[in-house]
Amino acid sequence: MSVPVRTVCGVQEQLGFDAMPKRLIKVTPSRLGVWADCRRRFRMTYVDRPTPPRGGPWAHSTMGAVVHNALKGLFDLPPDRRTPETAAKLVAAHWKDDGFADQAQAGQFRERAAGWVHDYVKDTDVTEDPVGLERWVSAPVGTIVAEGRVDRIDQRGDELVIVDYKTGKHALTTDDARGSQALALYVLAARRTLRRPCTKVELHHLPTGTVASWEHTEESLGRHLSRAEESADEFQLAIDTAKAGGDPEVLFPPNPGRQCGWCDFRRSCADGQAAGPALDPWAMLSP
Ligand code: SF4
Known part of the structure; x- marks a missing residue:
């Protein structure tokens, strides 16, 4: 029997048998990640309005976005046009120089990204149409609403497979796939959606x-869901307490560390500035 759900002020409530509504907290992987990294950054990202000014673009983020857009564009084409050469051209079509030191550096990394995508398409069967591309999934599970945008959802046999593209410096392992809370939540949301x-x-x-x-x-x-529920309970309690007059400096303490070098809200955070120097916007590109 399905449990009735209603939405009040953006928070879904599940109506229990005792007629007392239980709030379902909306949870995205990025919310959970920011909460785990730094609670002050969480406040500035999701609670403070107007949102404090953010820093400028990052070159590695630009590169990641271009690769994602090129691969989405490739799967929007009919299968016989999904060639490695077309994929490389789509990188050029979607390219931006945002965050790079200069045009020469941007050009060097544009070529590198085109090579990645070319080789990926050469070595991967891209003839099947995915079930979802940049697909938003959202579903109530446990005490949360798990949601987010999935890079690609494949249908293989009777099952869906969650695919996440990565463009960071380091190769990823089975442990990374197993431990990714984001991917686990996408599974839970995709199977329901x-x-x-x-x-x-x-x-x-x-x-x-x-x-x-x-x-x-x-x-x-279940283990991933339990951890997500615990974090969601924590951040919702902090939000509600702040709204009721609690001290946001206590409820959302800073977590100064290496991550302050690339934090988007560093300019509004004295603790982060004291933690170390700001990184150049292109510092997180692979050498
Ligand atoms: S600069 Fe550091 S301490 Fe400040 S909000 Fe960002 S991550 Fe948190």
Whole structure:
């Protein structure tokens, strides 16, 4: 029997048998990640309005976005046009210089990104149409609404597979796929949204052309869900307490460290500035 759900002020409530509504907290992987990294950054990202000014673009983020857009554009084409050469041209078509030191550096990394995408398409079967591309999934599970945008959802046999593209410096491992809370939440949301079985997750690392995969069990998904529920309870309590007059400096303390070098809200955070120097916007590109 399905449990009735209603939405009040953006928070879904599940009506229990005792007629007392239980709030379902909306949870995205990025919310959970920011909460785990730094609670002050969480406040500035999701609570403070107007949002404090953010720093400028990052070159590695630009590069990642271009690769994602090129691969989405490729799968929008008919299968016989999904060639490595077309994929490389799509990188050029979607390219931006945002965050790079100068045009020479941007050009060098544009060529590198085109090479990644070319080789990925050469070595991957791209003839099947995915079930979802940049697909938003959202579903109530446990005490949260798990949601987010999935890079790609494949149908293989009777099952859905969650595919996440990665463009960072380091190759990824099975442990990364197994431990990714984001991918586990996408499984839970995708199987409810698309009403098909889903247990497998894959990290496709473009720079090395490697795939790290993991087949979840109900137990492993349950562990990820429990941790997400705990974090969601924590941040919702902090938000509600702040709204009721609690001190946001106490409820959302800073977590100064290396991550302050690339924090978007560094200019509004004295603790972060004191933690160390700001990184150049292109500092997180692979050498
Ligand atoms: S600069 Fe550092 S301490 Fe300040 S909000 Fe960002 S991550 Fe948190």
